[in-house]
Amino acid sequence: MASLPTLDDLGDVKGKRALVRVDLNVPMHEGKIGDDTRLSATLPTVAELADKGAIVLLLSHFGRPKGVYRPDMSLSLVTRPYGHLFGRTVQFVPDCQGKSVADALAVLRPGDVAILENTRFHAGEEANDPALAKAMAANGDFYVNDAFSAAHRAHASTEGLAHLLPAFAGRAMEKELNALEAALGNPERPVAAVVGGAKVSTKLEMLRHLVAKVDHLIIGGGMANTFLAARGVEVGTSLAEHDLIGTVEEIFEAAERANCTIHLPYDVVVAKEFAPNPPSVRTCNVHEVAADEMILDIGPAALEALADVLKTCRTLVWNGPLGAFETPPFEAATIALARTAAALTQEGSLVSVAGGGDTVAALNQAGVAADFTFLSNAGGAFLEWMEGKTLPGVAALTQGR
Ligand code: 3PG
């Protein structure tokens, strides 16, 4: 990767004002945070800067307020839980720019940490308005971006600011980029990718990119049905995008040219209705799906074949479940293959990287999240990275001013 300035490249920061872009966009229901992983992820950078005597000003979006103030999207709601998690006092400043911040800076001391109000309360944030970036930059001596999960957005606080101040990647950003580089940038081969999810249409770019990058492409979820249909399999009432069969054929051809093996199941778990533990559930060969049945998971023979593939691989990148994961018993194959990947990782034979909301939930359910090499906190940014796109927030750091 083009050289990425990190916190190691900072000189003496004592008394300097650090504008640190983090992602405090946590799920919140009735004032309670559902999952605070993203908050914890910021702590190494924030602690390091505070301990070196910087005055740490945290910038983040929270929800999608579209340029107007929304009390339910105020980062004041996150400030107390953040301080609690951090184990230190954290101030709240009711704007991300202007006089409120200047006033706060008059009393903040080296080592203090403050959360600034939701950047998206200003329309200029999403518009990447240079005026907003400039107003934010006025309150900082340097900029740190530690929000990989927002790096696919070219917004004032994720992109614009990086051009106005000396800019550095935070520790979480650095870790994430290193893990992703090891998984797809410059991986040890063979490389396998698991791509699941309901629709081929939402992951077309990812599939096109991956066939050129990986040795084994394992297709799961509803997407696999479209691939099976393209191979002439009768998929019954399965979710499938029959209008995309031509596109899928092009993906097969691209894979063949690139020497990438596409893996589709030879046996599947089917049912007549999509419901928890339906009485009609059965396992059959893909060529035996009845007209009134739908495919909801891959079968045990397919699972065993995929486990054998992973045993020959050195690197795995995973996005999306293999089956209709939220509904029992159709989570079985995803959980079993996740456990195989986790065990191979623990044995030291596999580097495993996974990302995307559903995927992380699935790995947590399988109880193997901690056994993967790296789990991304990012949703959209992880997908765009898997599509081979340049993330503006990352590019701005490597390009500098
Ligand atoms: C996320 O939740 O994926 C990030 O915080 C980015 O949020 P956004 O999709 O609203 O830009």
Ligand code: MG
């Ligand atoms: Mg989102």
